[in-house]
Structure formats: structure tokens, C-alpha cells
Amino acid sequence: MTTKVVPGMLIAVPDGIAVAREAASRLAKLILDALDAQGQASVALSGGGTPGPAYALLREDARIDWSKVDVFFVDERAVPPDSPRSNFRMVQEALLDHVSIPPDRIHRMRGEAADRGAAAREYASQIRARVRHAETGIPEFDVAVYGVGDDGHTASLFPGEPSVDVTDRLVIDVPSAAKREARLSITVPLIEHTRAALIVAVGKGKQEALERIWSTSGDVHHTPGRVLRGVRGSITWVIDKAAGGLG
Template identity: 40%
Template structure:
């Protein structure tokens, strides 16, 4: 699959452009009149995007919310991806509890939490929101990790290089199989990873071949 050409915008246009893309993606997924699914990610950029997305006029009662990854912390912890989504998107929209499927990262048995989340996932996710770290990781799939070779499991408990180390993450078969995927990347610190992905290096973020990339000029470089 050929990679879509990246969309490069000025820094101040990144958040509204990403929110617009997600609105269009959800509209496409909802066009048949049924339900659709979206998997959310954390990160500094996503909060402002979710706030703008919460202002969009969509049939939100037909959207089911999942997560691309989660730190193994309680849902009210400052590092929780769920808490970020709850504060910026889910609560402002008044989303019903039964529409939200969070990863239970606080559970002592992390493998059981991962397997239980596998049972909650739809066969295919309609929309996935992703970011990328300076090392090229996405979700909690890090360069060189054994989880990158996983073909069967859809959710894994993994150890990341930054605290808190333990995470739950969707695996590559789930992310690369999503109908629509968006990477949002900002800042000069991501420039080298962007260059490496676009040059075809085998970084985790490069494995999501169908994804559209929206980035600011600082991340895009030349």
C-alpha cells in the first residue's frame, strides 16, 4: 500500500485541520446509518484536537470510543489517556458510559486486562487517532520491541522506556487494519523521526501504511 502524501500546515492550523479530518472520517464511517468506532490516543496535541472535535455536529450517540493504548495507572491519574479524553471530549459531549470502552490499566493482572480488552474490540476499527514519539513509536509500540512481531494478539501489556513503564496497547494487526487512521505530529523534535518514516525506515509508526499524516512545518522540516 502506498503511503498518502503528508499534509503540512502552519503550527496554528494543525489542531483545526486535524479536527476537520476526524470529523470527515467519522462522517464517512457513519454514512450507512449504523454505528462507528474510534480509538483515541493521548499526547500533548490530542487534547486541543479533542476539544475542537467536541464542538462538531455529529450523531455522537452512534459513536463507540476505544483507546489505542493506556498507561497502567488508575483512570483518574494525570498520566491516564482516558482522563485526557474524558476531560476534553467525552464529558463535554455528554457521552454515555456504555459508549466508552477504556483500557483497565490499573488492574494487577495486566495480561488479563489486555485479553479482556481484546474481547471488547470490534473486528475492525473505523477510525484511529495516533501520535508519534521522537523515537518513531506509536501507541505503545516501541522500536525493537518483541510486540512488533505479534500477529495474533490484538492487545498486549508491554513495557515502555519512559515512566510509568507498563502500558496496554493495541497491536499492529489492529492499527494497520483500521479503515481510517490519522497521525498528528508537531514540533521540531519529531523532525528526524518524520524523515526516517518517509524515507521508508522500519519504525513502528511506518507500519501503519494506510494512515494520513498531518504535521506542522517544524516537524516536516524540508
């Protein structure tokens, strides 16, 4: 029998609408806590359909002073920023276009760059310049939103690929595979040094992946989402009951 241990706090709600509301509320509190503690905050956001509704609700929270928030991205596809598949475009339309955030605090990954290796190094430099560092020298996002794919991936760290083993870089160029575009993605050291991780998952398609992530044993190469178990800060999972196999 497989033993499961959910790292951090698990919040299971009835459906995707409730996930969006709960995630937006939790995300707002985490950002406000960081602003209260140090007067500014660094936030890394994921794309995809699951967190989008939460970002749309987050923009309605008037308590957040976005002029003091740096927004980064967890990953990005190799598409222009105006592409319907762009994570940046989704976050921009759901959140950034609706809050008073200075342009120099929005840090977009240049997924469309011809030289994605150079774009990855450039993005790592931005992170090092704007995000406070741990004693280890690794930058620590105050808040980060992560998703989980049906195949068990998180960020753009995919099963069976060497990206999960990269520890000497903060951002990498992830090659294309099959029908999947190339990507840019943050790496395991940045994920592990997150000060507050909010992980969202919706739908029965996520159940098996979450089971593998929560199992006390397993191969990170088979299920890269298991790296989320290593987050050193707080971990909050906001899922619907279908994703948790609860109904």
C-alpha cells in the same frame, strides 16, 4: 540519498494550533462518513499532548451523533484513570465529558489492573464484540488517531522491543522500561486494518522520526512507527511545518 514516500495524504500547516484545527475537521468528517455509511462508528483515540487540542475542538461539532459512536483507546499507561498521565483522563476532559455519549460506548483500557495480561485479553474481547470485522477476522476501526514519538514509536510499540512482532493478539501488556510505565497497547494487526488513519505530529522533535517512517527502507524494530505504512485504509498525516522540516 534516502528516498522518501509518504503513504497517503500529507497536510503540513504552520503550527500546532493549525494542526489541531485541521485534525479536528478531518476527524469529524471521517466519523460522519462512517455514520452515514453504516449508522454507527468505531473510533480509536491516542493520548498525548498533540491530539488533545483537536479533541477539544471536535466536541464543538454538533453534526456528530455521539450516541452512535463507540470510543476505544490505542494505548494506556499503567496508571489509575484519574491520574494526570492517563490517556483516558485526557480524552475524557477534552472530549467525552462534553458530548452526549452513552457510558457503554466508552471503552476504557484498564491500565491500572494488577493483571495487565488479563486486562489486555478483556479489552481485545470488547473490541471483537463491538467493532466490525474484516474478511480476515481482524476488527477494523472505522477511524483511528495515531501519534508518533520522538523515538519513532506509535501506540505503545517502542523501538527495540518485541511488541512490534506480535500478530496473534489484538491488545498486549507492554512491560515497563527505564523510567517508562508499563502500558496496554493495540498491536500491528489492528493498526494495519484501520479503515481511516489520522496521524498527527507537532514540533521539530518529530522530524527525524517522520523521516525514518517515510523512508522507503528501514527497520520496523528501530522505528515501530513504520507499521503505519501498512494501514490498509486511508492515511492522512496532519503535521506542522517544523515536524516536516519545512521551516
